[in-house]
Amino acid sequence: MAASASTTINFSTKPSHTSLSWKSHLSSSSAFAVAADSPIRSHRQYPRFVIFAMRAKPTVLVAEKLGEAGVNLLKEFADVDCSYNLTPEELCTKISLCDALIVRSGTKVSREVFESSGGRLKVVGRAGVGIDNVDLAAATEHGCLVVNAPTANTVAAAEHGIALLTAMARNIAQADASVKAGKWLRNKYVGVSLVGKTLAVMGFGKVGSEVARRAKGLGMHVIAHDPYAPADRARAIGVELVSFDEAIASADFISLHMPLTPATNKILNDETFAKMKKGVRIVNVARGGVIDEDALVRALDAGIVAQAALDVFTVEPPKDSKLVQHENVTATPHLGASTKEAQEGVAIEIAEAVVGALNGELAATAVNAPMVPAEVLSELKPYVALAEKLGRLAVQLVAGGSGVKSVKVTYGSARAPDDLDTRLLRAMITKGLIEPISSSFVNLVNADFTAKQRGLRIAEERSLLNGSPESPLEFIQVQISSVDSKFASALSDSGEIRVEGRVKDGIPHLTKVGSFEVDVSLEGSIILCRQVDQPGMIGKVGSILSEENVNVSFMSVGRIAPRKHAIMAIGVDEEPTKESLKRIGEISAVEEFVYLKI
Numbered sequence: 001m002a003a004s005a006s007t008t009i010n011f012s013t014k015p016s017h018t019s020l021s022w023k024s025h026l027s028s029s030s031a032f033a034v035a036a037d038s039p040i041r042s043h044r045q046y047p048r049f050v051i052f053a054m055r056a057k058p059t060v061l062v063a064e065k066l067g068e069a070g071v072n073l074l075k076e077f078a079d080v081d082c083s084y085n086l087t088p089e090e091l092c093t094k095i096s097l098c099d100a101l102i103v104r105s106g107t108k109v110s111r112e113v114f115e116s117s118g119g120r121l122k123v124v125g126r127a128g129v130g131i132d133n134v135d136l137a138a139a140t141e142h143g144c145l146v147v148n149a150p151t152a153n154t155v156a157a158a159e160h161g162i163a164l165l166t167a168m169a170r171n172i173a174q175a176d177a178s179v180k181a182g183k184w185l186r187n188k189y190v191g192v193s194l195v196g197k198t199l200a201v202m203g204f205g206k207v208g209s210e211v212a213r214r215a216k217g218l219g220m221h222v223i224a225h226d227p228y229a230p231a232d233r234a235r236a237i238g239v240e241l242v243s244f245d246e247a248i249a250s251a252d253f254i255s256l257h258m259p260l261t262p263a264t265n266k267i268l269n270d271e272t273f274a275k276m277k278k279g280v281r282i283v284n285v286a287r288g289g290v291i292d293e294d295a296l297v298r299a300l301d302a303g304i305v306a307q308a309a310l311d312v313f314t315v316e317p318p319k320d321s322k323l324v325q326h327e328n329v330t331a332t333p334h335l336g337a338s339t340k341e342a343q344e345g346v347a348i349e350i351a352e353a354v355v356g357a358l359n360g361e362l363a364a365t366a367v368n369a370p371m372v373p374a375e376v377l378s379e380l381k382p383y384v385a386l387a388e389k390l391g392r393l394a395v396q397l398v399a400g401g402s403g404v405k406s407v408k409v410t411y412g413s414a415r416a417p418d419d420l421d422t423r424l425l426r427a428m429i430t431k432g433l434i435e436p437i438s439s440s441f442v443n444l445v446n447a448d449f450t451a452k453q454r455g456l457r458i459a460e461e462r463s464l465l466n467g468s469p470e471s472p473l474e475f476i477q478v479q480i481s482s483v484d485s486k487f488a489s490a491l492s493d494s495g496e497i498r499v500e501g502r503v504k505d506g507i508p509h510l511t512k513v514g515s516f517e518v519d520v521s522l523e524g525s526i527i528l529c530r531q532v533d534q535p536g537m538i539g540k541v542g543s544i545l546s547e548e549n550v551n552v553s554f555m556s557v558g559r560i561a562p563r564k565h566a567i568m569a570i571g572v573d574e575e576p577t578k579e580s581l582k583r584i585g586e587i588s589a590v591e592e593f594v595y596l597k598i
């Protein structure tokens with residue numbers, strides 16, 4: 001969606017149901033909204049924040065089978081298109097008509113998908129945990145939020161891990177196939193016991209810890225490796241966290257439960273298999289890519305790995321795979337999350353997250369955007385509006401042709417630095433700085449990326465004030481350095497364009513321009529004039545505007561000293577014509593003036 005200088009901001013504060021929204025004149029059917037409290041709420045107490053362009057009734061494409069309860073929930077809010085087994089080309093064609101896309105692990109949401117969406121796609125919902133099938137960088141670059149459903153299938157995946165562990169140890173799959181083939185091979189399928197054996201859980205997250213808990217119930221000695229897991233959580237269920245090498249060297253069984261990332265890609269390979277106990281048994285319900293599959297075949301052939309039980313594969317479904325055909329391998333077709341209960345749970349979890357996001361809330365399961373707790377959001381709301389407006393004002397003060405590269409934002413606050421999360425404010429300042437001068441659509445997801453891409457450096461500074469930390473901020477100051485200004489009085493003594501604002505009675509105010517103190521509510525538009533301080537100036541400007549029926553909402557004069565220079569800031573509800581602005585400029589005492597749309 002294109003943004004424009006004609007963007008207006010509607011700021012409504014109803015006592016019990018506050019909301020804050022952005023509306024673009026370019027697309028009357030769409031709106032960006034920020035809501036601390038929203039009409040459609042999920043059952044969970046997730047933090048919420050709104051960042052999206054949303055149509056009257058959005059369209060959600062469900063590209064893989066989703067539990068009915070989730071589909072029904074989506075239908076209450078959106079037009080739902082359930083189209084399964086789309087080819088990549090079909091997906092790219094359909095996506096330009098969709099506001100949200102829901103997938104499981106079987107759909108690649110590639111860069112082409114985001115590019116093909118033409119900016120309409122605002123949310124990708126992953127109905128499950130692993131987001132390795134979604135190009136997150138491309139999503140972020142396109143301002144598209146990615147949410148997942150990280151909790152509803154945990155138990156199902158853990159149970160499947162245990163099912164594979166026990167089935168492998170007792171050759172269940174192979175024995176079943178042989179009985180069905182008319183054989184009765186009691187000696188061939190002698191298994192191994194689990195009790196007293198060491199299980200290394202690799203990745204001690206949600207699934208890993210549930211597997212550990214269950215394995216302890218089976219009498220196994222459980223160790224775990226996870227560089228990021230807290231030791232006390234492991235200790236609480238009687239599991240010792242150990243190094244990677246120690247885990248793989250001492251395990252009789254290894255169960256993989258980490259995400260597929262560049263760091264975990266092929267983490268089990270020829271070198272690491274060589275460090276394992278001969279006869280180790282491996283379970284993988286994480287991602288196929290964490291194992292070098294060719295190396296696993298070699299390790300199985302060499303007897304280093306006695307057996308493997310695999311639910312996931314590098315390519316799914318696997319094609320002509322020696323690994324799958326190996327007699328010591330038990331394979332399932334990515335069934336970890338496939339229980340009725342998990343699928344219903346996942347469907348509801350993802351539908352709530354997607355509806356919430358489309359409805360203007362940021363789900364707690366956002367993968368590529370910061371989460372702002374509801375209470376923080378409601379406190380920051382007026383400052384969010386102030387931040388965007390200051391960015392918008394500052395950039396309009398830049399003389400044409402001066403590229404904006406370096407911006408310093410100073411937050412004046414009596415709160416301790418840890419008590420003020422500025423990501424949201426920074427994103428809104430970035431939005432204000434970029435949207436008036438480009439066709440970019442900036443939101444909380446893509447703000448930092450868009451700034452970086454445009455070579456815009458935003459440095460943040462805290463000015464720690466004495467006083468009551470009751471309100472999160474006293475002022476926000478935005479300075480743009482190394483540029484010329486079309487309104488020289490906006491330059492500070494050190495040569496930067498400087499605007500500063502505060503929130504007064506919940507309304508953003510402009511309180512400083514350059515070195516001049518002013519006080520004008522940031523609503524409508526503003527005319528800034530520098531003039532020789534003398535009687536009658538307000539009347540002269542006021543009468544030019546009144547001749548055109550332009551309503552003056554606020555007026556404030558800041559001066560250095562009586563009868564010297566003064567800055568007059570005039571808030572206007574309507575846009576004055578060029579002719580009347582010209583007449584203001586022709587008033588003899590007026591030295592310079594600028595008209596700014598907020």
Ligand SMILES: NC(=O)C1=CN([C@@H]2O[C@H](COP(=O)(O)OP(=O)(O)OC[C@H]3O[C@@H](n4cnc5c(N)ncnc54)[C@H](O)[C@@H]3O)[C@@H](O)[C@H]2O)C=CC1
Pocket residue numbers: 128129130131150153154157202203204205206207208225226227228229257258259260263264285286287311312334335336337338
């Ligand atoms: N087969 C299936 O159908 C299912 C597969 N999964 C997969 O299971 C895996 C785990 O899922 P959850 O437990 O829900 O995720 P999680 O995020 O709760 O846990 C992952 C853990 O891996 C750890 N980790 C990250 N890098 C690591 C490394 N280099 N070495 C060791 N540990 C590392 C993290 O610190 C985290 O504790 C994911 O890959 C997910 O996609 C999850 C559900 C179903």
Ligand SMILES: O=C(O)C(=O)COP(=O)(O)O
Pocket residue numbers: 104105106127128129130131153334335336337338
């Ligand atoms: O949640 C996960 O990570 C899974 O692997 C589950 O995949 P699925 O949704 O069953 O395609």
